[in-house]
Amino acid sequence: MEGGPVRAGMQDQQQPPAKVVERLNSAVQQQLNLDSVKTRAISLFKAISRILEDFDSIARTNADPRWQDTLSQFSMVNLELFNIVEEIKNVSKAFVVHPKNVNAENAMVLPVMLSSKLLPEMEADDNAKREQLLQSMRGLPVAAQIEKLKTRIDMIGAACESAEKIIADARKAYFSTRQGPTVLPTIDKVQAAKIQEQENLLRSAVNHGEGLRILGEQRQVTSSLPVHLVDVFTANDGSQSFSDSSGMYQKNTPPLLSTTNNNSQGSLLQATGPQLIGRAAASPSGAAGSTTFDNTSASPLQYANSPRSGPNVMNTPSPQQQSQSQQQQQQLQQQQLQQQHQQRQKIMQLPPHQQQLLAQQQLRQSSMPGLGQMHGQHHVQFSQPLAAQQLQGRQLTSSAMHMGQNQLNQGIHLNRQLNQFSSPANSALFNAAQTTPTSQMIPNISAMMPSQSILPRIQFGMSAGNRTLPPQNLSDQMFNSGASNASGMMSIQQQHGTQGAFGNTPQSNQTLQQSGVQQQQRPQNQQ
Amino acid sequence: MECVVEGIIETQHVEALEILLQGLCGVHRDRLRIHELCLKSVPNLGLVASELRLLCDLEQSEPTWTVRHIGGAMKGAGAEQLSVLVRNMVESKVSKKALRLFYALGYKLDHELLRVGFAFNFHRGAQIRVAVSSVNKMLKLHATDEAVPLTPGIQLVEVTAPASSENYAEVAAAVSSFCEYLAPLLHLSKPGNSTGVVPTAAAAAASLMSDGGGTTL
Numbered sequence: 001m002e003g004g005p006v007r008a009g010m011q012d013q014q015q016p017p018a019k020v021v022e023r024l025n026s027a028v029q030q031q032l033n034l035d036s037v038k039t040r041a042i043s044l045f046k047a048i049s050r051i052l053e054d055f056d057s058i059a060r061t062n063a064d065p066r067w068q069d070t071l072s073q074f075s076m077v078n079l080e081l082f083n084i085v086e087e088i089k090n091v092s093k094a095f096v097v098h099p100k101n102v103n104a105e106n107a108m109v110l111p112v113m114l115s116s117k118l119l120p121e122m123e124a125d126d127n128a129k130r131e132q133l134l135q136s137m138r139g140l141p142v143a144a145q146i147e148k149l150k151t152r153i154d155m156i157g158a159a160c161e162s163a164e165k166i167i168a169d170a171r172k173a174y175f176s177t178r179q180g181p182t183v184l185p186t187i188d189k190v191q192a193a194k195i196q197e198q199e200n201l202l203r204s205a206v207n208h209g210e211g212l213r214i215l216g217e218q219r220q221v222t223s224s225l226p227v228h229l230v231d232v233f234t235a236n237d238g239s240q241s242f243s244d245s246s247g248m249y250q251k252n253t254p255p256l257l258s259t260t261n262n263n264s265q266g267s268l269l270q271a272t273g274p275q276l277i278g279r280a281a282a283s284p285s286g287a288a289g290s291t292t293f294d295n296t297s298a299s300p301l302q303y304a305n306s307p308r309s310g311p312n313v314m315n316t317p318s319p320q321q322q323s324q325s326q327q328q329q330q331q332l333q334q335q336q337l338q339q340q341h342q343q344r345q346k347i348m349q350l351p352p353h354q355q356q357l358l359a360q361q362q363l364r365q366s367s368m369p370g371l372g373q374m375h376g377q378h379h380v381q382f383s384q385p386l387a388a389q390q391l392q393g394r395q396l397t398s399s400a401m402h403m404g405q406n407q408l409n410q411g412i413h414l415n416r417q418l419n420q421f422s423s424p425a426n427s428a429l430f431n432a433a434q435t436t437p438t439s440q441m442i443p444n445i446s447a448m449m450p451s452q453s454i455l456p457r458i459q460f461g462m463s464a465g466n467r468t469l470p471p472q473n474l475s476d477q478m479f480n481s482g483a484s485n486a487s488g489m490m491s492i493q494q495q496h497g498t499q500g501a502f503g504n505t506p507q508s509n510q511t512l513q514q515s516g517v518q519q520q521q522r523p524q525n526q527q
Numbered sequence: 528m529e530c531v532v533e534g535i536i537e538t539q540h541v542e543a544l545e546i547l548l549q550g551l552c553g554v555h556r557d558r559l560r561i562h563e564l565c566l567k568s569v570p571n572l573g574l575v576a577s578e579l580r581l582l583c584d585l586e587q588s589e590p591t592w593t594v595r596h597i598g599g600a601m602k603g604a605g606a607e608q609l610s611v612l613v614r615n616m617v618e619s620k621v622s623k624k625a626l627r628l629f630y631a632l633g634y635k636l637d638h639e640l641l642r643v644g645f646a647f648n649f650h651r652g653a654q655i656r657v658a659v660s661s662v663n664k665m666l667k668l669h670a671t672d673e674a675v676p677l678t679p680g681i682q683l684v685e686v687t688a689p690a691s692s693e694n695y696a697e698v699a700a701a702v703s704s705f706c707e708y709l710a711p712l713l714h715l716s717k718p719g720n721s722t723g724v725v726p727t728a729a730a731a732a733a734s735l736m737s738d739g740g741g742t743t744l
Contacts, residue, residue: 068707068711198681201677202662
């Protein structure tokens with residue numbers, strides 16, 4: 001507070017010391033109602049002490065403070081204090097209220113407090129500063145000096161005032177935002193509606209999956225899977241997307257017959273009724289990590305023995321057929337046993353009897369490499385016998401034929417041969433299994449075995465593991481060709497998981513058998 | 528079982544929320560990047576369709592997989608009085624082969640999403656986990672690198688705490704009392720109920736983001 005004016009005010013009060021009741025300068029009284037200030041100060045004090053008590057009790061009982069209330073109380077107290085201080089500031093010039101009376105304790109100090117003389121050091125300091133200030137104005141007349149000093153004072157005063165104003169404004173703004181209940185910011189209605197809409201979208205997406213489902217057509221696996229999914233999907237065979245098949249299922253559930261499964265890899269089989277059912281049952285197999293399955297699995301369910309998977313074909317031919325095929329196989333056995341090495345490893349995982357069956361099939365497959373070299377010719381040749389055998393919907397697209405993979409051809413070969421062994425009961429299951437052989441599928445296959453002794457086994461995406469073809473291309477081509485199939489029943493089998501797909505019809509076992517024989521002979525003839 | 532509440536917060540206030548949570552929880556935040564695949568069983572498998580969620584945590588150096596099954600919520604008058612949702616939940620870590628297994632079992636991919644954000648795990652009356660994440664969708668299947676936020680301006684806040692049938696009441700109380708701390712910034716409610724944003728969020732966020740009192744004035 002300023003020293004000079006205060007002293008005057010104080011003297012006012014002290015001059016009539018005899019009067020018990022001191023009256024304030026009336027001007028001061030108009031400016032500030034001291035009683036009200038006192039009341040307010042007392043109430044403020046009480047509020048603060050109440051808050052402190054609350055905290056005490058909270059601390060004692062280890063309860064959780066209710067922050068909302070506490071913070072609002074604090075802000076109220078803060079505001080009140082601020083207001084009081086503001087008001088007093090206006091009239092603080094009139095008061096020095098402490099100490100008010102001379103008594104023992106302040107008798108010694110009071111002269112020092114009252115003295116206008118500065119302490120010696122302060123005085124020296126002050127003198128030095130005064131010298132400094134007046135140095136520049138030495139030469140001027142006193143009036144000029146006074147003028148200059150006045151302007152200086154005014155400037156400084158103005159600067160101080162503006163600084164104070166800024167601080168006060170900022171403080172008021174700060175206080176206003178902190179006042180919770182009194183100044184409640186509202187959200188603009190339009191914005192609230194938008195937010196509500198977004199919120200509903202988000203909540204339904206997270207809790208129910210709305211808005212996140214991709215339609216069938218878009219369920220195409222991108223060319224590059226994220227890192228964490230690469231391992232998951234492409235265990236053996238680089239084909240993807242059993243998600244596709246799963247997606248397809250979502251979209252196409254009952255009408256497995258429909259050809260609308262344009263999902264890239266997972267062209268669904270179009271099968272006849274029983275085959276359809278069988279396929280439905282087996283579809284999970286397709287989904288189960290057998291990307292191969294999706295890619296390839298257009299094979300109709302009819303043939304449990306679909307050889308598409310080549311070496312790991314679990315399908316076991318019936319005894320009669322088996323014997324016949326064995327004769328044929330023995331001719332081929334000597335050919336490429338080494339190529340079956342990988343497949344054998346998978347077969348090793350099978351139970352013994354299954355292994356035997358697989359071995360037979362593998363031997364059969366060993367003839368495939370020989371066939372494999374005749375891609376284009378295969379195409380032509382295969383189609384002919386197929387037609388002859390009245391197979392429905394069996395088409396070998398050129399893409400399939402041009403696979404140029406042994407496995408593919410082997411698969412086809414096996415398809416033919418194994419077709420003989422299909423039995424209606426298993427065909428449904430089998431169709432689902434027409435994927436490239438993968439070792440992982442073998443256990444599934446055994447589980448799916450019907451009760452018959454020798455039953456075609458379902459192959460779930462068993463892959464020979466040497467696939468190099470891009471499944472997508474194959475599947476697309478496969479599918480399209482399948483779709484265009486006149487018979488419309490069988491969709492093209494895709495790659496055994498990218499191996500050649502055959503629409504195997506369960507019919508005409510004998511004819512198939514013959515065709516198998518024929519085909520086996522064919523390579524020999526051609527060679 | 529678990530107790531769960533959900534809420535939303537505008538993306539602009541997420542940083543303030545993080546500061547608040549940091550102060551309340553006292554632990555470091557964990558970054559969150561989870562690829563969630565929701566699998567549903569096909570209709571001809573079993574009487575009731577079942578749903579599973581496979582979560583792949585992409586934040587670790589080696590992606591870790593978890594399978595989670597969310598069951599029905601507790602019903603009844605007592606459940607209605609609780610401000611949190613109590614529901615059955617079973618969770619387990621699995622290997623990366625789980626996806627193939629479930630496909631083999633007959634599950635199909637229903638939808639997938641990617642959560643990116645952060646989470647705090649701490650103990651305050653119960654083991655509580657607060658996860659603030661932006662939910663992203665993938666336009667192409669499994670393309671997690673190309674995910675876009677589903678709702679760019681809004682992020683999801685989930686507060687979950689595992690519970691058992693014996694102690695779910697205490698856990699629920701702990702969760703709801705914790706949620707009171709977050710009241711200036713967001714409202715939390717059971718997953719089925721929508722809350723909207725809180726009008727004081729902006730002010731609260733501003734005060735949280737400020738240097739703590741007078742210095743910014």
